[in-house]
Each structure stands twice: as structure tokens, then as C-alpha cells.
Amino acid sequence: MQDILSQQEIDELLESLTSGDISAERMKEEGEKKVKVYDFFRPNRFSKEQIRTIEMIHENFARLLSTFFSAQLRTAVDVKLLSVQELSYDEFIRSLIVPTVMALVRIEELGGEMLLEMNPVLAFAILERLLGGKGDGAEKRRPLTDIEQTIIMKLTSRVVRILAEAWHHILPMRASVAGLELNPQFVHIIAGNEMVALVSLEVAIQGVKGLMNLCFPYILLKPITGKLSARYWFSKTEQEGVQGTEQKNLLRRLGNAEIPIVVEIGRSTITTGELLQLQVGDVIALESKASGDIDVLIVDRPKFKARPGLVGEKLAVEITAIRREGDDNG
Known part of the structure; x- marks a missing residue:
């Protein structure tokens, strides 16, 4: 009965149409029902709140990574979060170029693996800076040598420790690099139709920009999906004290600095x-x-x-x- 208008409402509506305050076309547009497309073959696993919480975690990770890269490469490095999206694992793999730089990361507390992928342009720019070059990002379409893989492996291990630090408020974790792969087609951590949360970061080193992707399978994060909420995030940060934690991290890094x-x-x-x-x-x-x-x-x-x-x-x-x-x- 709520759709039936009273005589007063009918009179007000006719008066508005006569005066031009409301057009018939506008009423027609507002009356049309909006249809949201839903793919039953790709059901959403992550809620909007969980995606937002993952964004907050990796905004913090981007800040920590900027500081780390700037110190390691001895130049200004800017890391910013581009997006967090849900897609199938097969779509993620097919979006990558060959060769690329992909690290398989083992998370002990969750009993599974996630992936850290680095665009070759970014990888070669970092390698050049670490080895004393300009790091101009000249595009190289070749696999990494054994020496280059060893250097990237060590660097990625430190990046993974920073990632674990960013996730500390949700889950204190021990993350380690289990291996390095150059062809994404050879990496099968889950079935192709399984859903993943893809975190994309842009790393800018002087004039060179490249992408770094973090791939979290849903089945990996499923045990802690209840913690992926803004309420839980802020409650943990308030309990532990964000400023105190950041101060401890800063003091720890300063404590490892070498002074002549x-x-x-x-x-x-x-x-x-x-x-x-x-x-x-x-x-x-x-x-x-x-x-x-x-x-x-x-x-x-x-x-x-x-x-x-x-x-x-x-x-x-x-x-x-x-x-x-x-x-x-x-």
C-alpha cells in the first residue's frame, strides 16, 4: 500500500509538473530500476569493508617501503598504492608479461603462499642503482642472471619483512621468500578460477616508474577475514599505540645504521x-x-x-x- 499516493501528494505532483520544477523525463529516469551485474561464475569473496581494510594496511606498507627503498638506493623513491581489486588467479597470471620477477612468499601462520611480482623495468632500475649505475630504467626484455637473481632475492626478503610489519595489527606473521620465478605460467599456488585480492603499487625511482603487485589468495586470508575490518584495525592500533609502534620501528632502524x-x-x-x-x-x-x-x-x-x-x-x-x-x- 506504500506505492499508492494520497490526493494531496497527487495535487503537489501535478503542480510541480505544471510549474516545471519536475520534468516527466526526470521522473522516468528516477523510476527506472538500477540493475547490478553479478557473475555467478566469479562470486565476490571479499566484502567492501575487507577491501578497504586491505587498502589501509598497504597504504602503511607503501610509506614503509618508500623509506626502505630511499635508504637502500640512496635516492628519493616514492611508493603509492594504486588499487586493491578482486579477480581470479588466472586473470592475474595472464595480465603479466614474460619474463617478469615473481617471488613466492610463504606465510607460516596462515599455512600458505602469496605472490610478490615486480615489473622487469622496476627490477632492472633497482639492480642498476644497487650496483652503482644510474638506474635510468632502460627496458630490458631478458631473464635475470644468477647474480641478479641472488641480489633481488635478498632485496625481496627484506621487502617481505616490511610487509609483515605492515600486517602486524591484523596478524603478527613470519613471512619468508620460498623461491623466485621468472615465468608466471609456471607458478600454480591455487586453481585458476580461485579468487585473489590483488594489491597494485607504483614505485617511482627518479624518472623510472614500475608496478609491484601483491597477490593474496582468498583461501589464504580466509582464516582472518573476520579481522579485516576498520573497527578491528583501529581498536588494535589504539591498544598498541600507533605512534609508539612507529617510534620503536624508527629507533630499531636507526640502531642498525652505521656511523663513522x-x-x-x-x-x-x-x-x-x-x-x-x-x-x-x-x-x-x-x-x-x-x-x-x-x-x-x-x-x-x-x-x-x-x-x-x-x-x-x-x-x-x-x-x-x-x-x-x-x-x-x-
Whole structure:
């Protein structure tokens, strides 16, 4: 009975049509039912909320990966999430070129595998930068050599650890690279008609852009689909503290950074004439005292005072004081 209009509603409708506020064509368009196409041969496995949660996870992964690549390649690298879509495994495999770079990633907690695929243009640009080249991304349609595969394997292993870090709020996982394949047609982790979540990332290294794809089979993520929700994501981040986690990750990375240390025994000033006459056996008197402390420099800046000595058969210094800003005399 809800479709029957009252006399007042009929009068208002006729008045609107007469005044031109509503056109008959517009009413016809609004009255048409919208039909959504549904393919029974490819049923959707992931809900919209689950897809959105996967997007949030990999937006964080893209930020972490940008930092990692920038440090490894010593240049600005921008990684951004392009899309997360659901499609069949066969469609994903057929969309790849041959040869490509595909890593088989084993996730112990879920008892299965996912795939990490890297476009050859991107792979060769990374290899060139790591080996001292410009990394101009000149297109090469050839398989990787054994040495190149070893380098990419090690790099991919570190990328996978960063991926596990991005998934930490949903599932603390141990992920490892089980193998590297150049022909996607030889990789059969699931049946071709099974559905997967495909995460596509764009990696930009200077003027070179390439795609990196992450393929998550639905049967792999099925045990944790209940956790793939924005509510669960935010509750976990609030419990653990996002800022605290990021700070710990940053401190851990800084803790592994190598810093050069220089111990300066002393300084002196001589003339150019004296420099030209120096011979083996000549003695140069330094400004510092033999019984005094010497400077320890961190990245060319004096940070500590120390006393020289020996540890076994090697020279060593013992820190005696910390130099403060503006302290020239120690």
C-alpha cells in the first residue's frame, strides 16, 4: 500500500509538473530500476569493508617501503598504492608479461603462499642503482642472471619483512621468500578460477616508474577475514599505540645504521716550505699535550673526549668526557 499516493501528494505532483520544477523525463529516469551485474561464475569473496581494510594496511606498507627503498638506493623513491581489486588467479597470471620477477612468499601462520611480482623495468632500475649505475630504467626484455637473481632475492626478503610489519595489527606473521620465478605460467599456488585480492603499487625511482603487485589468495586470508575490518584495525592500533609502534620501528632502524667515528690525535700548523722538506723520520710537534685527552669525532663533529691506549694488540680509546655544544676546550 506504500506505492499508492494520497490526493494531496497527487495535487503537489501535478503542480510541480505544471510549474516545471519536475520534468516527466526526470521522473522516468528516477523510476527506472538500477540493475547490478553479478557473475555467478566469479562470486565476490571479499566484502567492501575487507577491501578497504586491505587498502589501509598497504597504504602503511607503501610509506614503509618508500623509506626502505630511499635508504637502500640512496635516492628519493616514492611508493603509492594504486588499487586493491578482486579477480581470479588466472586473470592475474595472464595480465603479466614474460619474463617478469615473481617471488613466492610463504606465510607460516596462515599455512600458505602469496605472490610478490615486480615489473622487469622496476627490477632492472633497482639492480642498476644497487650496483652503482644510474638506474635510468632502460627496458630490458631478458631473464635475470644468477647474480641478479641472488641480489633481488635478498632485496625481496627484506621487502617481505616490511610487509609483515605492515600486517602486524591484523596478524603478527613470519613471512619468508620460498623461491623466485621468472615465468608466471609456471607458478600454480591455487586453481585458476580461485579468487585473489590483488594489491597494485607504483614505485617511482627518479624518472623510472614500475608496478609491484601483491597477490593474496582468498583461501589464504580466509582464516582472518573476520579481522579485516576498520573497527578491528583501529581498536588494535589504539591498544598498541600507533605512534609508539612507529617510534620503536624508527629507533630499531636507526640502531642498525652505521656511523663513522674518527679519533683525532692532534693538530699542528706548518709552512709550505716545511711541508715540501718533510722526510721520513722527521717529527711534527702537535698542539695537544701528551698527557691530555684527545677528540673523538662523530660525522666530523667532536662529541667526546678520550684517552688513548691498547686493547690486546689494537689501539683503542677510553671515553673520559662528553663534549657539549660550544665547548671548544672540552
